[in-house]
Amino acid sequence: MTLLQSLPLTHFLKHYRLESFVRDCVAGIVVSIVMIPQCMGYALLAGMPAEYGLYCAILPTFLYALLGSSRCLSVGPAALISIILASSIAALNPQSDAQYIFYAVNISFLAGMFLLLMRLLRLGNLTxxxxxxxxxxxxxxxxLTIMLSQLKHVLGVEIGAGLDFGETLRALIRSLVxxxxxxLSIGVGACLVLWYFKALFPALIKTFSLPTWLQQALGKSGPMVVVFGAAALVAVLQLDQTSGVAVLGxxxxxxxxxTAVWTGFSMDIELWKQLALPAFLIALMCFITSIAVGSSLASLRKERVNPNQELLALGIANLGAAVSGTFALAGSLSRSAVSHQAGAETPIASVISALCIILTLLVLTPLFYSLPLAVLGAIVIMSVFSMIDIAQVGRCWKLNRADAYSLLATFFAVLVFNIEIGICVGIILSIVLLVHRASHPHIAVVGRVGESAHFRNVERHDVVTDxxxxxxxVDESIYFSNVQFIEDFILEQCSAHPHAEHVVLICSSVSFIDATAVDALEQLGEKLRETGITFHLAEVKGPVMDQLKRTEMIERLKPGQIFFTVDEAMRSLAVSKQNG
Structure with a gap:
């Protein structure tokens, strides 16, 4: 197989037809209608000039289309990546716009390298x-942080960039006068128009006998309508001169x-040390958000994305952003959903969107001169509003309180400190919960259901016990992290049952046992024998039995036995008790 044949795009194009190309063209154009104003808004969110958001959607998009395993994922500027970038660079206190851009380019490069390193280590399942x-x-x-940061544009006030949630909130309150x-009128009006186009307008246009592609284009045209409408309003009334309305320029x-970005560029190891942590966090969030969006869309087609291939594609795309002299990127939930809904069949739809961006840069940029910054702020606010998932708190509270606590802890860590610390807190909490759950497996005392050979939890069912x-x-494999918890549980049950003569450990859910666990179970058997209790095993799986045969545990278990089933164990021990 040649290198070209191994590319995901080649697989997508294997049975490509004219009808597919038409659908991809329509989807690409529809996505570009959303993408153009959104890219400019996200660039401002990142602290970059608006045109850099458009640059970010050209070469990286072509590279992802060639290498990505998702049909519909739209890569480019993303809200989360932009706000992390702005916060990270602000902490470095750049002395000029050129230095700010230089930092952003270096972060793009490092993020791309981190993603490629993760691909080399095959960490696709990291999420x-x-x-x-x-x-x-x-x-x-x-x-919430992103929305708050954009209120300065909607209110028409000046506050610093790269502030955390609390600092931004205090600055906005001071600026209300x-x-x-x-x-403010333009910003609020833009939000209302965007809401109308998203919530009500699609139902309205369905009442007209329009082609499907035109309905989709019109239904997603809200951002373009507010962009050109507001720009025309400001230009005609000269609001930028008479009323101080800030415009894009x-x-x-x-x-x-x-030339300006790469002139004098060299490997600055000291700078990279400062940028390493934010670049790694950006790479991590790029992968997490992109794989989540790509997987959800692929599942609708009964397909799967390849996580390791996504690491490669996203890494090369971010390197493409660095080569383009712009900032880091990721997959966009809103644009990818639009691409799927518009009928995109292959990554060619993303290529069409990139071509539309190029056409915009070559021909349409003069039309954006009078575009109010309030409109771009409104577009960003409305784009990220759906990311606020209040229902998840209630759902986690009902299912698992620990999940709810971890959600709230991460949420408040981001708001109280900053996004970087919030990410770190979230990752640490995930690891802590994983370790805690692994070390505290579900364990149940079971009894016989009636006269049957079935045994169930005594706390959940009406069962017969001896x-x-x-x-x-034990509903988990047994290894070093949980064997102490299992031993403590067994000893507690023995203390609670003073007439106990036998303990049967049911291993039907145990698929693996390590050396630490074997040693601990041998010692447990000896402890129980000293108290007059015999330790037995039942329903040991073949692979685990093979492990035990390679140790001395079977001999040391005696007079304890290993029973084929729980029913056999209970009947055999009951008979031995009667005979004794």
């Missing part, structure tokens, strides 16, 4: 170790000029 509640708590708090009312036409036999089921 399995970060719980959904932790991610939900982080994204909800980050969304300086609100620019025309700007001149966007350089054409593709990016990389006061001389304690049957205990």
């Amino acid at each position: 399995n170790y970060i719980s959904t509640p932790v991610i939900s708590g982080f994204t909800s708090a980050a969304a 300086e609100v620019n009312w025309p700007t 001149n966007i350089p036409p054409g593709l990016p000029d990389l 006061e001389s036999i304690i049957a205990i089921r």
